[in-house]
Amino acid sequence: MRSHFLLQCLIVACIFIVAMVLEIMPWPAGMQSFKPAWVVLVLLYWVLAIPTKVSIGSAFLLGVVWDLVLGSILGVHALVLSVFAYLIALNYLILRNLSLWMQSLLVILFVFAVRLGIFVIELLLHNANFNSQEIFGAIASGILWPWVFLLLRKIRRQLNLR
Amino acid sequence: MKPIFGKSPSLGLRLIMAVIASIALILSDGQTNTMIKARSVMETAVGGLYYLANTPRTVLDGVSDNLVDTNKLQIENKVLREQLREKNADLLLLDQLKVENQRLRLLLNSPLRTDEYKKIAEVLTAETDIYRQLVVINQGEKDGAYVGQPVIDEKGVVGQIISVGNDTSRVLLLTDVAHSIPVQVLRNDVRVIASGTGRSDELTLDNVPRSVDIVKGDLLVTSGLGGRFLEGYPVAVVENVSRDGKNYFATITAKPLASMERLRYVLLLWPTNEDMHKAQSITPEEVRKAVRQRLENQGAEANKVNKTPVTEETDSQTAPAPAEELHPEPPAEIAPEPVAPELQQYREED
Numbered sequence: 001m002r003s004h005f006l007l008q009c010l011i012v013a014c015i016f017i018v019a020m021v022l023e024i025m026p027w028p029a030g031m032q033s034f035k036p037a038w039v040v041l042v043l044l045y046w047v048l049a050i051p052t053k054v055s056i057g058s059a060f061l062l063g064v065v066w067d068l069v070l071g072s073i074l075g076v077h078a079l080v081l082s083v084f085a086y087l088i089a090l091n092y093l094i095l096r097n098l099s100l101w102m103q104s105l106l107v108i109l110f111v112f113a114v115r116l117g118i119f120v121i122e123l124l125l126h127n128a129n130f131n132s133q134e135i136f137g138a139i140a141s142g143i144l145w146p147w148v149f150l151l152l153r154k155i156r157r158q159l160n161l162r
Numbered sequence: 163m164k165p166i167f168g169k170s171p172s173l174g175l176r177l178i179m180a181v182i183a184s185i186a187l188i189l190s191d192g193q194t195n196t197m198i199k200a201r202s203v204m205e206t207a208v209g210g211l212y213y214l215a216n217t218p219r220t221v222l223d224g225v226s227d228n229l230v231d232t233n234k235l236q237i238e239n240k241v242l243r244e245q246l247r248e249k250n251a252d253l254l255l256l257d258q259l260k261v262e263n264q265r266l267r268l269l270l271n272s273p274l275r276t277d278e279y280k281k282i283a284e285v286l287t288a289e290t291d292i293y294r295q296l297v298v299i300n301q302g303e304k305d306g307a308y309v310g311q312p313v314i315d316e317k318g319v320v321g322q323i324i325s326v327g328n329d330t331s332r333v334l335l336l337t338d339v340a341h342s343i344p345v346q347v348l349r350n351d352v353r354v355i356a357s358g359t360g361r362s363d364e365l366t367l368d369n370v371p372r373s374v375d376i377v378k379g380d381l382l383v384t385s386g387l388g389g390r391f392l393e394g395y396p397v398a399v400v401e402n403v404s405r406d407g408k409n410y411f412a413t414i415t416a417k418p419l420a421s422m423e424r425l426r427y428v429l430l431l432w433p434t435n436e437d438m439h440k441a442q443s444i445t446p447e448e449v450r451k452a453v454r455q456r457l458e459n460q461g462a463e464a465n466k467v468n469k470t471p472v473t474e475e476t477d478s479q480t481a482p483a484p485a486e487e488l489h490p491e492p493p494a495e496i497a498p499e500p501v502a503p504e505l506q507q508y509r510e511e512d
Contacts, residue, residue: 017211024215024289029423035289056173060180064187068208071298071325071332072291074201075187082180089173119293125188127339128293129360 008159012054015042015152016062024069033133036141037111039066043081044110045152047088048096050161059085073125080117084110100146108142198325205327212286212298212330278392279432281305283313285425286330295321295338295362297425302329310390312431318396318419319343319384320428335422336397337362344387345397347380356382356398359415362422365398367414372405374412382416392433 019042027035043062046054063078070077088095088110095103115134122128171179190197283299290296301307303326311323313333321335334341337358346353352374356365370376380400386393398416405412 021211021215024211024287026215026219026287027289056176056180060183063184065208068201068204069211070291071296072294073188074191075184078187079181079184082177082184086173086177086180121188122291122293127360131292 008161011155011159012046012161015046015155020065020069023066033131033136034140035137036144037114037137040081040084040111040114041107041141041145041148042152043085044088044107045149047085048092049153049156051089051092055089056082056085072122076118076121076125079121080114083117084114100149103149104142104145107145108138111141112138202325202327205325205330205332206302209302209327209330213300215289216286278434281430281432283307283428283430285428288423288425290332293360295335295341295358295360295422296324297333297335298330299333299428299430300330301430302327302331304328306432307331307430312391312395312433313428314395314431315420315425315428317421318398319391320420320422320425322390323430333428335362336365336418336420337422342368343391343397344385345382346385347376347400348383348396349380350375352376353385353387354382354414356416363417364401365416365418367400367412367416370412370414372410372412376400376403376412376414378403392431 016039019038022038039062043054043059047059059081060078063076063081064074066077066081067074095106098106112135115138116130119128119130119134123130191201192198281301283301286298286300288297290298299313307323307326309323309326313320313322319336321333321338321341323331324334325332335358336343336356337360339358339360342355342357344353345356354367354370354374354376357368359366367376378400382397382400384391384393384395384397396419398418400414401417402415403412404414
């Protein structure tokens with residue numbers, strides 16, 4: 001029973017690491033703005049699926065790691081992701097019962113809001129220019145959501161995680 | 163048995179804790195030595211991720227290297243050989259010029275330049291914070307990289323290292339909004355500071371009076387001030403100069419020579435210890451003494467040599483013009499005292 005729990009933790013951590021690697025993976029220069037927000041998608045799924053286990057604390061840790069990997073000022077992504085996880089964990093019952101395409105539309109909104117939040121904090125810390133093409137990345141994330149959702153649900157059911 | 167924390171704290175409380183922790187991190191990051199050290203340790207921990215993210219590229223590169231046909235390789239080999247021969251011929255000339263330069267510097271009592279140690283590094287990822295201009299390279303503490311180390315590529319200056327992990331380090335590019343580099347115009351030695359704008363193909367020159375002689379196409383090279391970047395490496399080409407009547411300062415933009423979006427291999431420079439030592443330890447009194455001594459030595463020759471003061475610098479920060487100065491017209495104002503070139507390095511950089 002104990003080892004089973006450890007295995008579950010390990011696999012969830014691995015999924016987060018894969019998302020992080022995808023985030024820093026080289027991407028074609030012209031398509032830069034279409035890059036989906038892998039980390040946000042994966043975090044969103046786990047907060048929706050197991051809000052009692054993955055929520056603000058995990059989001060904060062994930063944000064700190066994200067800051068380290070990106071080289072931004074520590075705490076920027078952590079702050080945005082914590083608030084994001086809070087909002088999702090508060091409304092997870094409503095979100096979970098929406099249809100998949102409705103969730104996709106909301107994901108576009110969420111990803112855009114997260115990126116906007118990061119921009120605002122960066123703007124407060126030092127000068128920054130907002131790239132309006134961020135919206136394309138958000139749309140790409142929305143399109144990817146059903147697949148990410150189905151894949152992660154399959155993994156979760158295999159693990160018997162509840 | 164019932165655990166002590168049967169019910170974890172409410173969502174709101176946890177959010178408040180996370181927000182406070184985040185803000186504390188934001189405010190304290192990079193402020194104290196302990197934080198810098200802690201960050202360096204954590205960067206070492208996540209350093210493996212860069213290598214992991216880079217694997218597909220390495221694998222594909224290996225595959226494409228294996229699939230090249232012989233014909234193509236032979237052609238490539240031929241071209242490279244020809245290039246090598248040309249470069250070798252140039253190098254012969256360069257060696258001779260180097261010796262000549264040393265001799266001229268000896269005549270002028272200027273410090274001799276020594277070659278610095280170079281090493282090639284590969285860019286691991288450029289997919290970092292979109293609001294910063296950073297890349298991660300595959301050289302770390304283990305290889306002797308250090309914070310503040312200059313990084314160049316074959317075309318010009320790229321940036322400097324801002325944090326070092328065990329196997330990786332992070333390079334702040336010239337074009338980052340937080341980066342400035344002291345440069346001078348190659349044509350007439352006018353010194354300015356070039357700052358990044360956050361766009362990968364643009365630098366701006368700060369606080370340049372309208373009357374300063376800078377025109378489109380001027381090459382900017384590092385001036386060696388601040389002792390961080392070595393003197394004489396090309397940085398950028400002036401692209402646009404606008405002197406607006408409303409503004410006291412000219413608006414000047416320059417294009418970096420290194421192509422920041424396509425960085426793949428870069429060179430790390432290790433300046434000789436002597437340079438670094440000088441930049442850190444010299445005091446204005448020492449400089450004045452050295453200058454007096456030098457002027458006595460030069461005697462009559464000093465009258466012939468045109469001492470070009472640099473207009474916008476503070477009291478003692480001027481440099482004697484080199485004897486091989488191409489534009490001998492006298493400068494607008496004569497500075498009270500010329501100062502040794504070592505002082506060029508005595509300036510705190512951004």
